[in-house]
Amino acid sequence: MSCNDYILSVDNISKCFEIYEKPSHRLWQMFFKNKKLYKEFWALNDISFKVKRGESVGIIGRNGAGKSTLLQIICNTLSPTDGQTKIQGKVAALLELGAGFNPEFSGRDNVYLCASLYGMTKEQIDERYEMIANFADIGDFINQPVKTYSSGMYVRLAFAVIAHVDADILIIDEALAVGDALFTQKCMRFLREFKKNGVLLFVSHDTSAVTNLCDKAVWLKNGKVESFDSAKIVSEKYMADLYQSKVTKNDKKVVETEKKEVKVFRDFRQDFINSSNLRNDIQIFQFDDIENNNFGKGGAKISDVFIMDEDGNALNWFVGGEGVTLRVEVEVNEEIKNPIVGFSIRDKLGQPVFGDNTFLHTISDNLLCNAGNKIVVDFDFQMPVLLNGDYSVTVAVADGDQNNHVQHHWINDALLFKSTATSASTGLVGIPMKNIKINII
Ligand SMILES: Nc1ncnc2c1ncn2[C@@H]1O[C@H](COP(=O)(O)OP(=O)(O)OP(=O)(O)O)[C@@H](O)[C@H]1O
Structure with missing residues (x-):
């Protein structure tokens, strides 16, 4: 050049x-x-x-x-x-x-x-x-x-x-x-x-x-x-x-977050979409360069991240718009007073599309983890419909609260998603439509 x-x-x-x-x-x-x-x-x-x-x-x-x-x-x-x-x-x-x-x-x-x-x-x-x-x-x-x-x-x-x-x-x-x-x-x-x-x-x-x-x-x-x-x-x-550089000298038992029954609705067109070529097929790839994509103080280590079905079987593909579970397993190496486990799904430019963490769910609990404990977190949610393209899942475990915490282990690209067909036509993601009414007067 x-x-x-x-x-x-x-x-x-x-x-x-x-x-x-x-x-x-x-x-x-x-x-x-x-x-x-x-x-x-x-x-x-x-x-x-x-x-x-x-x-x-x-x-x-x-x-x-x-x-x-x-x-x-x-x-x-x-x-x-x-x-x-x-x-x-x-x-x-x-x-x-x-x-x-x-x-x-x-x-x-x-x-x-x-x-x-x-x-x-x-x-x-x-x-x-x-x-x-x-x-x-x-x-x-x-x-x-x-x-x-x-x-x-x-x-x-x-x-x-x-x-x-x-x-x-x-x-x-x-x-x-x-x-x-x-x-x-x-x-x-x-x-x-x-x-x-x-x-x-x-x-x-x-x-x-x-x-x-x-x-x-x-x-x-x-x-x-x-x-x-x-x-x-x-x-x-x-x-x-x-x-x-924010790591300070700050360094519960096994925490299995309790599942609560939540009223969810599927997109009323989901069955139709799933039987068409617009079904949002999302392939999952385990990222194989984790050693170069992680950092943290090391008081806890994320040992596994996967998407699973209702029976706990790890999946290698799933359908956008349907319910999924993202499981994050963490080995605790030293006492952690307030563990927060979170994830963020990013598009290929690294822009966060959505994510969540355990903080609000466990805010009133006194979760104390000791060395040797294992934290298993299941995020059950309805996957939005993704646009075509590649996405990565960042996961992390920290100690503290939303604003002030020590990162113990943060993995970029723990999983990669590839969305190859989609019914979403605009925006960052498609969300389930409960209903659409059209009146012609
Ligand atoms: N006129 C000046 N005389 C002496 N030192 C200066 C002068 N201008 C900048 N510096 C020093 O040069 C360094 C870089 O300053 P600069 O303003 O470029 O940083 P910055 O990355 O833009 O920071 P910020 O994000 O706070 O705006 C700083 O240590 C600053 O104190």
Whole structure:
């Protein structure tokens, strides 16, 4: 592949900040050139990756990892100490709230100011102004000085501008792109369209957002590229690292969760669907690389995961829309006070489709597991109808509660599902319809 195929090329970028103990030392440094009055801090170290047109890349990393520094360098608002970036096309960014806006100017004037900074002529902006104002949808505030705007209004206007300047590369910091739910949906729809032809660099702490929106991801750790790969793989590695570093010194008996009779209904068309070629046949594959796909503190170990029928027989295929049982078996190696066992079913992009855990079921019980115990959990549920494609099942056992817990064992891709025929026509999954009424009046 020639280097011209890449729209963005980040080559060996390093950035060193000079940290002065006192502000006055910065001034003295200008006079005492031979003496070093600062400490060096390398925020970025030898960062390299390349992006092709139509690729979207998530940038993930913990606070202080160097994400903003890298993106400022790509936007050319900060110069690197070493290395270079090569960019083919126009970069537009939503990185800093109000950047490029004059607070005294009205929203309208700022649209003209900001779009002209992106190289648009007055005629081009005249042509697009209505579209930009409609996208921002801030009503009469568009004629008020932006210093009177709420932060949500700032974001709306800034996003509306960068969405209409014909950028080849869009850089979005998700932390800033938060507006109300409707606006976020609008932005996401726009970004999904944009990334078909342009390059999206999307900074986020939320790995689901990254796997949902991006093909690839860069994980920055302490100013270095820890991983650059498919968004799903990088997100899994990042999550593994995050959970491992949260392990603290915290380290019931066999728990067989009691089955309760629950009123369920099948889709009223299920028999018809199951006798047609739309029957949602889902094959199950046991993932064979578990050793490379798991992490955790090790106080408990998931020993088996399978889908079974009512008689407890392990299945190698089942039908979406029908009842199934997902069994997770866990060997306990050390005392666990509040075990939570959970699963998540993800699509091929790593986006969670649905999942659940034992927390709410066992919240009032005092489940204490000792070394040598075995936890057997059966999740009995009606499998939604899956769209065609590959799905993976992540399972985990933790100690604590929903928000604060220690992961003892987390397995990505414990099982793989392959859905080859489906009656679901839209959305992420098909849910059972109790009835559909049609009145022709
Ligand atoms: N102007 C500066 N002078 C000195 N140090 C800086 C400067 N800007 C950033 N840093 C340091 O560089 C490191 C990387 O910062 P950066 O803002 O790029 O991280 P980040 O990954 O974007 O973090 P966050 O997720 O919190 O926004 C941090 O340790 C930060 O303190």
